Amino acid sequence: MPEIICHLDSLLAERGMSVVELSERVGVTNVNLSILKNNRARAIRFSTLIALCEALDCQPGDLFSFTP
Amino acid sequence: MENADPTPEAPRLTSPLSVVLMVLAAGLAVLAVALPAIQVGRGEAVATVDLSPSATATALGSVELATGHVTATGNDRVTVNLVVSELPDGQPVGTLAKLATQAGTFLWLTGLAVICFLLARVLADIGAGRPFEAPQARRFTLIALAVVVCSAGADTVNYLQARALTASIGDPAAIAVTPYYSAIPLVLAAVSLVLAGAFRSGRRIQADTEGLI
Structure with missing residues (x-):
């Protein structure tokens, strides 16, 4: 089954950042970040994506990949 | 950038209404x-x-029944209450x-009891912060069904019973009983179905x- 994989955990590890710290920076709750990190999110707002890319200094393509 | 999730108001477990x-549903069920x-x-x-309108003018004055058996009360309109205490042969009504x-x-x-019960459940879920359970x-569809079935059913039963009662007390042609169906329940049912669609x-x-994150 094709799916979108979120690479938030590896991006956080590379930057030595915790989920709590990221949640404070982007203004998204820990719970929602965990949902995103564990690939349980069904949709993401552009505003959340922009905030994540700003906080992690990355591109949307670094955060997500498509698995056919 | 402010992207914080809005803090939802704590849901009330029960709505007073x-x-x-x-x-009210319990009271109506008892009644x-x-x-x-x-x-x-x-x-x-x-x-x-x-x-029937044509029979109204003559019915109350022209029904030939033994005095005391039938009391018809009403106004100038076509609806009257027919009270039968005993049958023409002197037998009590069964x-x-x-x-x-x-x-x-x-x-x-x-x-009405069913409708009140279903509405109470709808409001309870809304009050508990689960408006779209x-x-x-389905509850609104059931309400629409209850309105139509009970309204039409009650009107039909009333008509049949009134006809049977008038037949049992004498010449059924003397009082022309007509079926009456109100359009208001249909409108209420339609509103309820629209609400069902909205929910x-x-x-x-x-x-x-x-x-959604």
């Missing part, structure tokens, strides 16, 4: 049983009769006949936004 409606029982205890059968004349009342009160749309759409939208 839902409690009132639940109590639905009690009123026919009280009627059976009385010595007469009562039927609400809708007279228990079954007395119960049957209350079938319409029973149907209406039962329907799966059963909500069904709400459910779909909620499902779409669940898991």
Whole structure:
């Protein structure tokens, strides 16, 4: 089954950042970040994506990949 | 950039109106049983009769029945209450006949009790912060069904009982009983079905936004 994989955990590890710290920076709750990190999110707002890319200094393509 | 999730207001577990409606539903259910029982205890059968307009002018003055057997009361309109205390042969009105004349009342009160109960459940879910729970749309569909079935059923039963009662007391042609169906319940049912559709759409939208980050 094709799916979108979120690479938030590896991006956080590379930057030595915790989920709590990221949640404070982007203004998204820990719970929602965990949902995103564990690939349980069904949709993401552009505003959340922009905030994540700003906080992690990355591109949307670094955060997500498509698995056919 | 402010992207914080809005803190939802703590849901109330019960809405005061839902409690009132639940109590009302219980009261109506008790009445639905009690009123026919009280009627059976009385010595007469009562039927609400809708007279045909042409018969109205003559019916009240021209029905040839033994005095005391029938009392017809009403106004200038076509609806009167027919009270039968005994049959023309002197026999008292049977228990079954007395119960049957209350079938319409029973149907209406039962329907109202069901509607109040369903509305109470709808409001309780809304009060608990779950406005688009799966059963909500079904509840409104059931309300629409209850309105139509109980209204049409009660009107039909009332008509049949009134006809049977007038037939049992003498010349049925003397009082022309006509069936009466109100359009108001149909409008209420239509409104309820529209609400069911709205809640069904709400459910779909909620499902779409669940898991939105």
